[in-house]
Amino acid sequence: MSRLNVLLVEDCEDDALLILRALRQGGFEVTSQRVQEVAALAEALAQPWDVVLSDFSILGFSGMDALLLCRSLQSDVPFILVSGTVGEEMAVAVMKAGANDYVMKHSLTRLAPAVRRELDDTARRASLRRTELALIDSEKRFHAFMDAGPFVASIKDQDCRYMYMNKGWESTYGADGADWIGRLDTLSAAQLQTVSLVSDQDIVASGRAHETIQSFPLSGSAVSYRKTIRFPFIGSAGHCLLGEISTDVTALKQSEETIRRLAFLDPLTALPNRRLMHDRLGHALALAHRSKQHGALLFLDLDNFKTINDTHGHDAGDQILKLVAARLCAGMRIQDTVARTGGDEFVIILEKLSGDADIAAREVDAIGNDILCLTSAPYEHDGVAYRISASIGVVLFCGTEHSSDELMKRADIALYSAKAAGRNVQMIFDPVMQARVALRNAQEEDLRLALERQHFVLHYQPQVDDTGTLTGFEALLRMQHPGKNVVMPDAFIGLAEETGLIVELGYWTLRTACEQLYQWSKLPATALLTVSVNVSARQFSDEALVERVLAIVQQSTIDPARLILELTESMMLDQVDSTVVKMRALRRSGIRFSLDDFGIGFSSLSYLKRLPLHEIKIDREFVNNITHDANDAVIVCAIIALAQGFGLSVIAEGVETVEQQVFLESRGCHRFQGYLFGRPVPLPLIDLSTLTPEKSAVTLM
Ligand SMILES: Nc1nc2c(ncn2[C@@H]2O[C@H](COP(=O)(O)OP(=O)(O)OP(=O)(O)O)[C@@H](O)[C@H]2O)c(=O)[nH]1
Structure with a gap:
């Protein structure tokens, strides 16, 4: 039994009972309300009903009136006359006015089936309506989504004609979508190829x-990049449709480009960096x-580039590096690589040289000379003219006999030789060079170990006044491996300078000398002795020099004046x-x-004026000859007069x-140092026992 809630518009009670009975007999479990006036009908229609059954002639109004009232208040409820x-x-x-059916009172057996049919129809209509609403809603959502997103979308039919496009499509292509519905894309096969696209037809077929x-230019702006996904899918009619979604990946592409640049290009010159150079060498x-x-690997290093930075500033240095890079690029062939691998270091890879080694060497020689010429031509930046040269180390290769690491090592050795040969030259690698470098490396290692293991000693040479009184010592560095002969500084100072070890060696010397000075300061007889220590140019240019020297003096608790x-x-x-x-x-x-070796260098009186000096030391070269070379004698006299003039x-x-x-x-020089008074000797050989505070006298054993 199905339930039925009936609104009965009937002024005859008997008829009403008959109608209800017919419905029950027809299988409904009926609840009902009967009305017979317009006002009551309007009130009853405030509630929902399954069906309205209405007589036609009712006291005071007609079935037509009831129908119209019903439609205005509940448009969808089934109305049966x-x-x-x-x-x-x-x-x-x-x-015609909207009643759903019409049943005669004398054939009420038709009523229940008519009601049932109308109920079914109403349910179907309601379901259809709901579907329709859902569809409208879904379509609205689809459009809202497709138009709001930052992408371009379109759908084409099985013949590849446009069916749909979103607002992004219209704004990107500057076209009205309506004009394109039903049309085909107009890109030719060649155009498709240039943007790496296959045709719509090929996609549908595949x-x-x-x-x-x-990537393509858009709206006159720079190049934009778009990622396009085109996919076939089956439409409602079983046809294959084509969907296309493109997203703007310009920013992404730009980021990728930046990452690529940072990873592979030198930011200052935009030349390939070391990593990319390595790859190209491979x-x-x-x-x-x-x-x-043959190919060739050229290591190029600017000569004394530091001077440009020091004299004109780092920015000027940068500009020169850029100008050098530009010249190198302009001077090379298209197949060659120019890279910047570090501060003032460039690498050039030459390809496709002759297969004959001698000819290839001559080719490289010519190219290398051209590079030397083009780099040493004057530069101009900000109205200032600059001059700089370069040194080049070259290694030839043919085949993969040597690894790229080995080739780089060899080019570096050749470059080192070019620098050692006086700069502004190129050197082609040869094995003798390698042996020399190996020897040098071994010596450097030896020097490093000697410093680490304290295989250095100080020898002290006395300094006396004209009464023969000892005034102090000069501390002189010697290397001495255990059980071996003493090595004089000539044998290692050059290398120590080159490698920078001279700086630490200098501090070691200073510390050791200060410790000794402290020992002497504790005894009255030696308390007034001074110690002279040599400081190299490299050490003096150490940024931390003042700090470190003062720290050493402080730690050793000596009188700095000594x-x-x-x-x-x-x-x-x-x-x-x-x-x-x-x-x-x-x-x-x-x-x-004290100014050492005075007279042999580039003495300038202006130094003497500006420098806070205490003493000038006359070089032994002049002293050697004073008794038999008139010129040297004159120079020595001039130096002494000069010192006196400056109060030194x-x-x-x-x-x-x-x-x-x-x-x-x-001639007025009253202090001396030399073999006449004593050779430099190690500490244990100095006998200070006879010294008194009044008159120092040193005995050398
Ligand atoms: N302006 C500038 N200078 C740099 C840059 N990178 C490194 N340098 C400097 O370049 C100089 C390189 O010096 P070196 O090659 O060691 O020495 P050099 O003065 O060229 O002398 P030689 O190579 O022995 O002839 C150093 O002073 C670095 O500080 C850079 O990007 N810009």
Whole structure:
């Protein structure tokens, strides 16, 4: 039994009972309300009903009135006219006005089936309506989504004609979508190829998705990049449709490009960096192997580039590096690689040289000379002219006999030789070079170990005044491996300078000398002795020099006035200003300075004026000859007069004979150092036992 909630518009109670009975007999479990006035009908229609059954002639209003009221208040409820009197014509009019059916009172057996049918129809209509609404809603959502997203979308039919496009499509292509519905795309096969696309027809035929990154100019702006996914799918009619979604990946592509640049290009010159150079070298080796042609690897390093930075600033240095890079690129062939691998280092890879080694060497030689010429031509930046040269190390290759690492090592060795040969030259690698470098490396290692294992000692050479009184010592560095002979500085200082080890060696010397000075300071007889220590140019240019020297002096608790640092003239050449600043800072603490080897270098009176010196040391070269070379004698006299003029102390080194001493004394030099008074000797050989505070006298054993 199905439930039925009936609104009965009937003024005859008997008829109403008959109608309800017919419904129950027809299988309904009926609940009902009967109305017979318009007001009551309107009130009843405020509630939902399954069906409205209405007589046609009711007291005071007609079935037509009931129908119209019903439609205005509940448009969808089934309305069935149940009447005994209405004529055919009226019945048709009522049906046209929206009644669902018409049943005569004398054939009420029709009523229940008519009601059931109407209930079914109403349910179907409601379901259809719901589907329709859902569809409208879904379509609205689809459009809202497709138009709001940052992408371009379109759908084409099985003939590849446009069926749909979103707002993104319209704005990207600047076209009205409506004009394109039903049309085909107009890109030719060649155009499709240039943007790596296959035709719509091919995609439909293959049934496979196609994906690509497209780059094309858009709306006059720079190049934009779009990723396009085109995929076939089956539409409602079983046809294969084509969907296309493109997203703007410009920013992504730009980021990728930036990452690529950072990873492989040198940011200053935009040349390939070391990593990319390595990769290109690998390819060049493979090519040389296949083609049996030679290639060459050139390491180029600018000469004394540091001077440009120091004199004109880092920015000017950068500009010169860029100009050098531009010249190198302009001077090379298209197949060659120019890379920047570090500060002022460039690498050039030459490919496709001759298969004959001699000819290839001549080719490289010519190219290398061209590079030397083009790099050494003057540069101009900001109205200033710059000159710089380069040194080049070259290694030839053919095939993959040597790894790229080995080739780079060899080019580096050749470059080192070019630098050692005086710069502004190119050197082609040869095995003798390699042996020399191996030897040098071994010596460097030896030096490093010697420093680490404390295989250095200080020898002390006395300095005396004209009464023969010991005034102090010069501390002199020697290398001494256990059980071996003493090695003089000439054998290792050059290498120590080159490798930078001289700096640490210098601090070691200073520390050791200060410790000794402290030992002497504890005894009254030796308390006034001074110690002179040589400081190399490289050490003096150490940023931390002042700090470290003061720390050593402080730690050893010596009187700084007993320490004399010996500088050479040559170190004034490049960096007078910074040297003066450092000297003054140390001078303030009491440390004194002696100018070593005076007279042999580029002595300038202006140094003597500017430097906070305490003493000038006359070089042994002049002292040696003073008794038999008139020129040297004149120079020595001038140096002594100069020192006196500037109020500086003067000491002569290399004094070996009494004649020399007498000469010097007669000219006003009263302090001496030389074999006449004592050779440099290790500490245990110095006997200070006879010294008294009044008159120092040193006996050398
Ligand atoms: N302006 C600038 N200088 C740099 C850059 N990278 C490194 N340098 C400097 O380049 C110089 C390279 O010096 P080196 O090659 O060791 O020495 P050099 O003065 O060229 O002398 P030689 O090579 O021995 O002839 C150093 O002073 C670095 O500080 C850079 O990107 N810009």
